[in-house]
Amino acid sequence: MKTVECPVCEADVEIAADAIVGEIVECADCGTELEVISLDPVTVEEAPEVEEDWGE
Numbered sequence: 001m002k003t004v005e006c007p008v009c010e011a012d013v014e015i016a017a018d019a020i021v022g023e024i025v026e027c028a029d030c031g032t033e034l035e036v037i038s039l040d041p042v043t044v045e046e047a048p049e050v051e052e053d054w055g056e
């Protein structure tokens with residue numbers, strides 16, 4: 001298990017040891033979905049909103 005700093009709230013987010021690039025993890029602290037963009041070092045960024053019914 002690795003941890004990475006949440007870019008939104010700066011909490012430590014746990015990343016599974018077998019995580020892959022493109023994997024979505026959720027920050028337990030603020031609930032933001034984060035996409036793994038790099039594994040060495042582990043880097044995440046806020047995932048784009050892809051809710052199906054993201055209407056107005």
Ligand SMILES: [Zn+2]
Pocket residue numbers: 006007008009010011027028029030031032
């Ligand atoms: Zn967070």
